[in-house]
Amino acid sequence: MTHVSLKNLSKIYPGTQTPALDNLSLEIPTGELTALLGPSGCGKTTTMKMIAGLLEPSSGDITFDGKSVLDEKPEDRGAVMVFQNYLLFPYMSVAENIGFGLKMRKADPNQIKKRVGEMLDMVKLPDLGNRKPSELSGGQQQRVALARALIIQPDVLLLDEPLSNLDAHLRLEMRDLIRSLQQEMKITTIFVTHDQEEAVVLADKIALILDGKMKQYDTPQAFYDAPIDEATARFFGSQNFIHGSAKDGIFESSLGKISIPKNIKAGQGALTFRPENVQIQQDGSKENTFTASVDNIIYLGTQTRLKLKLSDVEIDAIVNPREAQGLSIGEQINICLPAEILWKVG
Amino acid sequence: MSDRKKIALLLLPAMLVIVVLFFGGLTIGLMRSFNYMPIIGLTEPNFQAYISIFSDIEFYHSFLLTFHIAFTSTVISSILAIGAALLLRRSFAGKFIVNFLFQLNLTIPHLVGAIGMLYLFSQSGSFARLAAEWQLIARPSDFPALVFDPYAIGIIMQYVWKEVPFIGVIVLANMQAIGEDYESVARSLGASKWQSFRHVLMPMIFPGVLSASIIVFAFTFGAYEIPALLGANYPAALPVLAYQKYTNVDLAARPEAMAMAVIIAILCAILIWIYVRYCRTRIRGHV
Numbered sequence: 001m002t003h004v005s006l007k008n009l010s011k012i013y014p015g016t017q018t019p020a021l022d023n024l025s026l027e028i029p030t031g032e033l034t035a036l037l038g039p040s041g042c043g044k045t046t047t048m049k050m051i052a053g054l055l056e057p058s059s060g061d062i063t064f065d066g067k068s069v070l071d072e073k074p075e076d077r078g079a080v081m082v083f084q085n086y087l088l089f090p091y092m093s094v095a096e097n098i099g100f101g102l103k104m105r106k107a108d109p110n111q112i113k114k115r116v117g118e119m120l121d122m123v124k125l126p127d128l129g130n131r132k133p134s135e136l137s138g139g140q141q142q143r144v145a146l147a148r149a150l151i152i153q154p155d156v157l158l159l160d161e162p163l164s165n166l167d168a169h170l171r172l173e174m175r176d177l178i179r180s181l182q183q184e185m186k187i188t189t190i191f192v193t194h195d196q197e198e199a200v201v202l203a204d205k206i207a208l209i210l211d212g213k214m215k216q217y218d219t220p221q222a223f224y225d226a227p228i229d230e231a232t233a234r235f236f237g238s239q240n241f242i243h244g245s246a247k248d249g250i251f252e253s254s255l256g257k258i259s260i261p262k263n264i265k266a267g268q269g270a271l272t273f274r275p276e277n278v279q280i281q282q283d284g285s286k287e288n289t290f291t292a293s294v295d296n297i298i299y300l301g302t303q304t305r306l307k308l309k310l311s312d313v314e315i316d317a318i319v320n321p322r323e324a325q326g327l328s329i330g331e332q333i334n335i336c337l338p339a340e341i342l343w344k345v346g
Numbered sequence: 347m348s349d350r351k352k353i354a355l356l357l358l359p360a361m362l363v364i365v366v367l368f369f370g371g372l373t374i375g376l377m378r379s380f381n382y383m384p385i386i387g388l389t390e391p392n393f394q395a396y397i398s399i400f401s402d403i404e405f406y407h408s409f410l411l412t413f414h415i416a417f418t419s420t421v422i423s424s425i426l427a428i429g430a431a432l433l434l435r436r437s438f439a440g441k442f443i444v445n446f447l448f449q450l451n452l453t454i455p456h457l458v459g460a461i462g463m464l465y466l467f468s469q470s471g472s473f474a475r476l477a478a479e480w481q482l483i484a485r486p487s488d489f490p491a492l493v494f495d496p497y498a499i500g501i502i503m504q505y506v507w508k509e510v511p512f513i514g515v516i517v518l519a520n521m522q523a524i525g526e527d528y529e530s531v532a533r534s535l536g537a538s539k540w541q542s543f544r545h546v547l548m549p550m551i552f553p554g555v556l557s558a559s560i561i562v563f564a565f566t567f568g569a570y571e572i573p574a575l576l577g578a579n580y581p582a583a584l585p586v587l588a589y590q591k592y593t594n595v596d597l598a599a600r601p602e603a604m605a606m607a608v609i610i611a612i613l614c615a616i617l618i619w620i621y622v623r624y625c626r627t628r629i630r631g632h633v
Contacts, residue, residue, distance in 0.1 A: 014437070054530045074533040081534045087527055091549050101535035104545070152536055 002064045002078070002155040002188045004028040004051065009060035011046050020046045022212040023060070028205075031186040033179070035203035037193055037235075043212040044192035048158045051190065052081040064155060075104075078155035084164060086145040088133035094144050095120070095129035101152035119147040123177065139170040143177070150181065157182070159191035163198050175201055196223070196236050208232055224274060229345050233272045239316040240278075241270040246344050254312055259287050259339045269346035275305070277341035278317035281334040289336045294329055308335065372611065379604035386597050395601035405606070407581035415498045415583060416567040419505035420559050426506065427513035428555065432543075434514070435521050451511045456504070460575045463504045468493040493576050500576040501583075505566050513558040520554035521547070553625055560621045564614040584610060 006026040012019045021043035028034045036044045049055040051062055053074035061068050069077050080101075088097050096103075098119050099112040107115075120126050123143035133141055142162070149157060162178060163171045179202060182189050193199050199206045200220040207217040216228040227233035230241060244253030247266045251258040258271065281289055295314070296307035304324035306317040317335065327333065347355075377383075380391040399405045434445055451459070466472050474489035483489055493500035528550065532542035573583030582590065584606055591603035 049530075052530075052534050054533065073538075074530075075536045075538055079534070081531070083527060083531060085527075087531045089528065089546060089549075100532070100537075100545075104532070104535060104537040104541050148535065158534075 001030045001186055003030045003066070004156055004188055004190070005061075005063045005066075006047070006051070007061040007063070009047065009050065009062065010058050011043065011050065011055065012058045019043075019058070019212050021050075021057075021209075024209070024212075024214050026207055026214065026217060028188060028190060030188055032204045033182050033189045033191070033202060035191055035193055035199035035206045036209060037196060037199040037206050038209035039194055039235075042209045044194075044209055045160055047209075048081060048160055048190065048192055051156065052079045052158055053077045054081070079158055080149040080152060080154040080156070081158040082145045082149045082160065082162065084161040086133075086138075086141040086165075088141055088144055088148070090133055092133075093129065094125070094131050094133065094136070097133065097144055098129075098147045098151055100148060105152070115151055119151045122150075122181070123147045138165055139167075139174060142166065142174060146178070146181070150185065150187075153185075154187060157187045157189040159189065161193055161195075161198075162191055163202075164193065164195060171198075178202065208235060210235070226343050227272065227345055230270055230272070233345055238272050238274060239314075240273050240275060241345075242272075242313055242315075243270045245269070246271075249339075251342070251344070255290060255310055258337065258342070260342050260344065261339055264342075264344045269344045271342050272345050273337055273341045273343065275316040276303075276318040277338075278308075278315065278319070279336040279338065280317075280319060280323055281336045284334045286336045286338075288338060288342075289334050291332055292335050294327055294331045294333060297324060297327060297329060299324075308333075310335075375604045375607055375611075378601050379608045381601045383597075383600065388601075395605040399602050399605055404581060404587070405584075408584045408587045409609075411498060411581045412567055412573075412584040415501050415505070415573065416563050419502050419509065419566050420563045422502070422506050423509040423513055423562060424555055424559050426510045427517055427558075428551070430510060430514045431518040431521055434518055449511050449515060451508055452515070454508075456508060456569070457571055457575070459508055460504050460572050463500055463507075463576060464493060467500055467503070494578050496578050498573070498577060498583075501572050504572055504576060505562075509562045509566075513555065513562060516554050516558040517551055520551045524550050556621060556624065560617050564617055568610045568614060 004026075005028070006024055009021060009024045010019050011021040024043070024047060026034075036047055038044050046055060050057050053069070053072060057070070062070060064078070069079075088094075089100065092100070095113075095116045099116045102112045102115060116129065117126075120129055123146060125140060125143055125147075128136065128140065128144075133144065136144065142165070146162075159178070163174055166174055175198075178189075191202065193202075200223070203220060205217065206220055206223060208215040208223065210231055215232050216223065218226075223232065223236050227236060227238070233241075242251070242253045242255060242258070244251050244258075245266075245268045246252075246260060246264050249260055249262045249264075251260045251264075251271050253271070260271065284291065290310050292308040292310045292315070294306060295309050298305040298307075299321065300318075302321070303318050304321045306319060306324060306327070308315050308317055377391070379395050381388050381394050382391045430448060434441070434448065438444075464471065468474065469487050469489045469491060471489075471493070474483075474486035477483045477489055478486045491499075492503065524547070528546050529542040532546045533539070537545060568585055570583075570585040570589055573586050574589070577583055577586060581587075588603045588606035588610070591599045591606065594600070594603075
C-alpha cells in the first residue's frame with residue numbers, strides 16, 4: 001500500500017533536444033489502479049521505467065509515501081514492472097520464472113515452491129509449472145508474468161500495455177483477472193496503454209499524456225463527459241466540434257443559438273458531444289433540434305455510424321441499427337443535441 | 347531439369363572440395379595412421395603407430411601442454427571477451443573508435459602477431475631492453491621468460507590477443523540481439539546487477555560463448571605455427587610434434603604423425619558433438 005507521487009518529472013534522452021517527458025506531476029493514491037494513457041512515443045513507458053528505477057529522470061522527483069526513491073536501486077524500490085512482451089526467461093520453466101524474485105532474495109527453496117504453487121493457482125494455471133514459456137499461449141505467458149511480479153508482493157505494480165498483445169476474448173479475461181487481483185491485494189498499480197478503451201475498463205483514474213505533457217488526470221467518465229480540450233476529446237473518439245462562443249446558457253455558432261448547461265463557462269470555444277448521445281428525431285419540436293443531411297452510413301454490427309452534415313459542420317452519430325434502418329445517403333433528418341450532452345472545450 | 351537436379355549441380359563444386367580435399371585427406375591420414383602406406387611397402391594395417399605414441403612419455407607431455415594452451419587461452423579469451431562486450435554494448439563518447447580498435451586484431455594474421463610477441467616479450471625483445479634500460483632488471487636476459495617458456499605464456503598471450511575480439515564480436519552481437527529488457531525485468535524483480543548478469547544474461551549468451559569457445563579451443567588445439575614460433579623445444583605442442591614426426595628423415599615415423607593428427611581431429615569432433623548436443627537440448631527446451 002503505497003502512495004506514489006511524481007513531481008515535475010522530466011526526461012531528455014542524450015543526444016535529443018525535445019523532452020520525452022515534460023514536467024509531469026501526478027499523485028497516485030494508495031491502492032488505486034491508474035492508467036497512463038497516450039499515443040506511442042508520448043513518454044508513458046519512460047515514466048514507468050523511471051518509477052521502476054530502470055531510467056534516471058533528467059529532473060524532478062519520485063516519492064513513495066512521501067520519501068524520495070531516486071537514490072534507491074531498482075531492486076530495492078519495491079516497484080515491479082511487467083513488460084508488454086512478458087519477457088519470461090526462456091530457459092527457465094514457468095515455476096522457475098515465477099519463483100525468480102524470491103530466489104534472488106535467497107528465500108528458502110521449500111517456501112519458494114509453496115508460494116509458486118499458490119501463485120499458479122491464483123492465475124489459474126495450476127498444472128503448467130513444468131512447461132517452458134515457449135509452450136504457453138500469449139494469455140498464459142501474460143498470467144505467468146503477472147504471477148512472477150506479484151509473488152514478491154510489491155508495493156507498486158507497473159504494467160506496460162497489459163492487454164494489447166491479447167485476443168479480444170483473452171483481453172476480457174485478463175482485464176477481470178488484473179482488476180480482481182489488484183482489488184484483492186490492494187497494490188498501488190500503474191499501467192500504461194495507448195488504447196483508451198483499455199484504460200477506461202481497467203483504471204480508477206486516467207492520466208492522459210500527449211506530446212510528453214499531461215493533459216488531464218481524472219476518472220474515466222470525466223474524459224467522456226468533460227474533456228479538457230479538443231485534443232483530449234479527439235483522443236477519446238469524439239469527432240464532434242461546433243465552434244462559437246458561450247454566454248449565460250446559450251452557445252452562439254454558425255448553426256444558430258444552442259442551449260447549453262448554465263454551468264458551462266462563458267467564452268470562445270467548441271461544443272463537443274459523444275456521437276452515441278446524438279438523437280434522431282421524427283419532428284423538430286424539441287430544443288436544440290437541427291436538420292442534417294446524411295453523408296454516409298457505416299454499419300458496424302451492433303451499432304451504425306452516421307456521418308451527418310449540419311450546414312458547414314460535420315458530425316458523427318452512433319445509433320442503434322434499427323433506428324438507422326431505411327435511412328439513405330443524401331436524406332434530410334432531424335437530430336437533437338440535448339443540452340445535458342454538451343460540453344465546451346478550449 | 348528438375349529443381350532437385352539443379353540444386354545438386356549447384357552444390358557439386360563445393361561438395362567436391364569438401365569430399366576430395368577434406369574427407370580424402372582424412373581418409374589418407376587415417377590409413378597411414380594404421381601403418382598402411384603401400385608407397386613405402388607398408389601394406390599390413392596395424393595399430394603400431396598408436397601403440398608407439400601412447401607408450402611414449404613425450405606424447406603425454408605434448409598432449410598436456412597442448413591442452414593447457416588451448417584450455418587456458420579459451421577460458422581467458424572468453425572471460426575477457428564477455429567483459430569487453432559488456433562495456434561495448436553501452437553508449438559512450440568515442441564508442442565507434444573503441445569498437446574499431448577492439449576489432450582491429452581480427453584482420454592481423456596470427457603469424458604477424460606471433461612475430462610482434464617475439465619482438466616485444468622475448469628476453470632479447472623491446473620490453474626486456476626497456477626494463478634493463480630503466481634498471482628494473484640487471485640485464486635483458488633477466489627478463490622473465492614469456493616466450494619459449496615451459497608454461498607457454500607467450501603462446502597463450504598471443505592467442506588471447508587474437509581471440510578476444512573474435513569471441514567478443516560474437517558475444518556482442520548476441521547481447522545486442524537479446525537487448526537489456528530481460529535484465530531490467532530481473533532488476534525490477536529484485537536481482538542485483540551481478541545476479542541479473544549471472545542468472546539472466548549469462549544463460550542467454552551462453553550458447554554463443556560456447557560456440558565461439560569451441561571454435562577457439564579446436565583451433566588453438568590444432569594450430570601449428572604459433573607453438574612452432576613461440577614454444578619451447580620440449581615439450582612441443584602436439585601439432586608441432588606431429589609435424590616433426592612427419593618431416594622426420596625416417597619415413598616410418600609418418601604413421602605416428604598421422605596418428606597424432608587423427609587424435610587431434612577426434613578431439614575436435616568430440617567437442618563439436620558436445621556443442622551440437624547441448625544446443626539441441628536447449629532448442630528442444632525452447633520449442
